[in-house]
Amino acid sequence: MDAPDLFFETAARARGAIRIAGVDEVGRGPLAGPVTAAAVVLDVQRIPEGLNDSKKLTEKRRVALSQLIHVSAEVCIAHASVEEIDTHNILRASHIAMCRAIAGLSSPPCHVLIDGNMIPRDLDLPCETIVKGDGRSLSIAAASIVAKVARDAIMRDLAQHFPGYGWETNAGYGSKSHSDALLNLGVTPHHRRSFAPVHNILCKELKLSS
16 A cells, blocks of 8 residues: 655755655635644654554544654644635635744754645745645655644534534534534634635525625
8 A cells, every 4th residue: 555655855855955844734625613734844763653644544543643743753733713714715824824834843944845736935945845745755644644633623622612513523624514503503703704605604694684
C-alpha cells in the first residue's frame, strides 16, 4: 500500500535545506467552525511509525499519532475564524491559517512543503506545493494528523455549547443531521454565513421577517 515517505524532504536537504516544515489544513468544507492548519518540523531520528493522510486513519489512531508527533517533533497549530472565512473566502482563510502556523514555529524553516497546488501569497519562504501531499510526504502527513485532531477537539467543545447540530461527530460538515438541525434550530454564531446552505437559510429568515 502506498504511504508517504521522505522523498521531498531528502530532496530539499540535498539542495541545502536543514529545517523543513510540512504544512496542511483541515476544515475547508464544513458549514461551521474555523479552518485549522498545522506546521510540523519532524526529527528524522524520531518519526512515529504509521504516519499517513489523516483521512486514511481511524480517529483512535489519529489521536495516538498526534500525541507522538507533539512529543517527537516541533508543531504549531493555527486557525482562521469563521469571521475571517466570511470576510475573505475559504481558500484565503486557509492560507491565513497556514501562514500563522508557519510563523508560530520557534524559527523560520529553510523550506516548506505545502499540501495542495497553491502557495499562500503572504508566505515569503522557500517552498513547494505537493498535490495530495498528505499521502506523499511524511512531514505533511504529520501536519494533517495534528490539524485534524485539533479541529475535531474544537468542534466537540463547541457541540457542548450548541447541542443538536451533531458537531461532536460531523465536525461541522453538512451531514443530513446537521442540515436538518440548521432548519430546525437555526444558524449559530459559529456557522459560515458565506456558505450557500447557511446563506440560503438566512435569506429565507429575512424574507419571512420582512
